[in-house]
Amino acid sequence: MPNTTTFDTNAPYIYLPISVISGNNTLYEFDAIFDTGAPRTEFSDTALAYAGVIGATKPSVLKDGLQTQKYAKAILPQVHICGHSIENLEVFVSHFEKSWGIDALVGLDFLRRFRTEIDYSRGILVTEGLPLAVR
């Protein structure tokens, strides 16, 4: 069954809310950008530290260019995005610049799991789980 998710077509990016259910069953809601330039979904270390997924953050040493600063991987017990629930999602842990105003990048791994139709004329994403997802 496809899910429909709205987004603001006036925003410079497609912003998507993403919820993380931590090990203590508490829900944390973060803002993400749908970024097909990211091979895998990434989370800011400060967000994951707050949610108790990682123990501590590392000092940032941002390099020149467009890359985020990935330095670890983490398994998120449960994630909700676009109305879909994903268990044990492996993500990159990254340092995010504070001025980015977001805590996650939804990457190509999402497209490996879900057929995704972007309709800018209506400001909606229509997503449906793929029967044989390539992970």
Next chain:
Amino acid sequence: MEETLTWDEMRSIFLDEWLLITDFELDSSGHLIRGVVARHSVDKDEVYRLPALDKPSAFKFTGTSTFPGGWRAHAEHYHV
């Protein structure tokens, strides 16, 4: 008693700030409709400081993102 604000009200009151919102309501797409601003600051670290609150929490930034990513930025950066 803490006041419940809509997302539009939060954006007009807390300019260019990070917010930690509790007791929130989301729409069917997961977007924030309203909630209680439990913490706010222009300093992200101040809002995300530990220990975490023992309740569901939503994090929002009311300013404009300077995120440089995406294919368009990649092409501009590398003059593709």
